Amino acid sequence: MMVPSPLSKRETTTSHKLHMCPVLSSPSPPNISTRMKTIITYIIMLGSAFTGLSGLSLDQILHAVDQTPDVRLASLRYEAASLQVDRSNSPIYPSLSVTPxxxxxxxxxxxxxxxxxxxxxxxxxxxxGRGAEQLARDEALAATAMDRQAELALTRDEVLLDVVRRYHTTWLQMELASVLAAEREAARSRYDADRHRYERGEITLATLIRSEQSLQEAETSVNRVLADRALQLHGLSMLTGLVLNPEDAQNPPPILFGPQLPDQSSDRAVDLRSTDLNLLRRQTEYERLNTSETPVDxxxxxxxxxxxxxxxxxxxxxxxxxxxxxxxxxxxxxxxxxxxxxxxxxxxxxxxxxxxxxxxxxxxxNIHRDLTEAQTRVALNEAAIHLELAEARLTETEQRAAHDLITAREALDTALEQPERSRQTREIVSVQILTGRATSTDELVADAAILRSEYAVHRAQLELEQAAMRANPEQAARVLETLLSENMEDAS
Structure with missing residues (x-):
């Protein structure tokens, strides 16, 4: 059974709603450069997919993020820390004790x-009033609550981006199944033609067997992709608690960044510091030890x-x-x-x-004071080493993210050239069919090649999306929040 691809439908619609990131979008220059042509082509091709299809959509899944186990667990930890802070900050009342x-x-x-x-x-x-020990406990509890709050925010952002990545994967698998189904039809047509040619004695049995094996491999590829997509949807269902049916239609994911990204030389292209919880904790610990004064006993x-x-x-x-x-x-x-x-x-x-x-x-x-000062110096040096290691790991991760972003841009530029070549080949095949130099099998192969080239573009587009999310996860999460709020306003 051939799985329909949303992007393979070229139905005419009156409007296409395309979600763009307001932070990353920029006005078009007056001269149409090669880069702008690429951008326009990108927007037109992916924007044509927004035809108001009914079925599973990304925003429906994102609304269930707060019910995921990771977010709920982080929320409970923050709630417990907040309750401890409230209890610590509550007024201290006199106490009366009676001893008979x-x-x-x-x-x-x-x-x-x-x-x-x-x-x-x-x-x-x-x-x-509050003594020194009580004030120290209050400060520690407040720091723990702030850490739990940051952990909750970062966990929610991570789950948001994870849901988007999973949605991209399942949607690409659905479209790949359409491509493989078209290639399977071409393989079946080739096998039927080879079987008739074998009956007429024009080809050998080995050639017919190879043609049959190609058909079987094409059939297996379709079934494997559909099974993988069902497993991915099951994982997404387990994560969000939603009931997701593999047979339901899946709308294309909206554009969040696209090619409207800052250049790799820009400071906004890669930003992982605000989402690295380990680095944030190391910085907080180092600043606390560096600014704290050792009590003079x-x-x-x-x-x-x-x-x-x-x-x-x-x-x-x-x-x-x-x-x-x-x-x-x-x-x-x-x-x-x-x-x-x-x-x-x-x-x-x-x-x-x-x-x-x-x-x-x-x-x-003064022995206790000397020991306390020595312990503080050791703790400060240890915190400085941990902070330096966290900075080094983050720098390596940022460099890798910047490289992935550049690679994804180049891959998209290359993929955008394929559909035009595939369509030109299809026109040549149409002419050859009229002159008798091509068969209906060649026509099916050319059609499947067009679908394959369009799939390559869509995959490159979403790989660029994911590279952008890995490079700047905080901004990506804010864009997702904006997308959710816009959809809620439209629904109301």
Whole structure:
């Protein structure tokens, strides 16, 4: 069964909608150069495919990108990091703790319990601000959330471009199946002619067998391409969660860049820095270590200041204390509840009071500070090495992307010359048929050659599209977002 190719249909339509990248498009110069002729030919040939075919389209698949597993997983990681930041930034409220105490009193001379009582304490912790440790944790959580946000954006862009590449592959396979089907018909016509010639004794059996093998190979090629396309569509269906039927029509992919790309010498031609997550992380880590100041630890450090007052009554001590911790920026107020005797005699009356002020001081011989400074220097040098390696790998990748872009341009220029030569050959065959020097098989071969040359152009066009996306993925993703928003506006 011959698979129809959207680009093989040359139906006349009133309008063709061609999506062009607004950033990369440029006004036409007044003189029509060879390059502009190439551009015009490119746009006309691929633009003629936009005939409003019903069926599978690229924008339908792109709308399902947010439901892909990679994007959903990255979104969940970002959501979890954001929740941690919100929780860390939430106000710090005072906390109240109550500690009940049951007490039994006796003596070594008399094993019986002489007195049983209950007491307790109440402590109120009042936060006065965020300490250095809390601020460091908040900063680390905020950095993690920013990293997860960048990861989500880059993951979504990668999935967008991956979907486009897969769509290109399946569409080219559909068109290749049309070409192979035409070549199969030519092989069948040649085999039928050779079979009649063999019956008339004009050719040998070996020639007939070779003709039959060519027909079988053509049939196998068609089936193989259709099977490969079904597998590709299944992978695309698994990625997006959409039900994609290989028998449904597939619309041609829209033009995103085309030949309207910056020259390879332009700074806009290749830009991978904004989408290299490894480089972005290395840069952030190096800047953090390079700009952070090593805390200077003093020899004497006040860790806590507290004052207390106690008043001894007949029933026990009534005490209160106030403490302040500069490091954690918190204050605490505690109250000791006097003992209530449940069993036994109440102690003899006596009254006294005492007050105290205490200061907790830690002494550090600066060993910790020296170790911290050494660790910071080592971490900074290590971050610089990792950043240099990431820069080197990125430079190599950019050079490869620029080379692929140049190669794709040249391949498109070469492919654009093939259809005209194929059509000229077809005209020659038509004349030869009138004079009896060519057969209907030659006519089928010439028609298949035209389809093959047009397929080569379309493949070169999409290879240029993919090379442009690899060279500047961020801009390609923005163009895809624009395409989606335009289609949503048209639908509304």
């Amino acid at each position: 105490v049951a007490r039994a009193t006796g003596s070594s001379e008399f094993p019986d319990i002489s007195r049983v009582g209950i007491a307790g304490s109440i402590t109120l912790d009042i936060p006065l 003093s020899v004497l450090e006040v860790s806590r200041i507290s004052t207390s007052f106690a008043y001894l009554t007949t029933y026990g001590d009534i005490s209160a204390s106030i403490g302040l911790s500069p490091n954690s920026r918190s204050a605490s107020v505690s109250y000791q509840i006097p003992e209530i005797v449940l069993v036994g005699d109440t102690p003899s009356p006596q009254t006294r009071w005492n007050a105290s002020i205490s200061v907790s001081v830690s002494i550090d011989p």
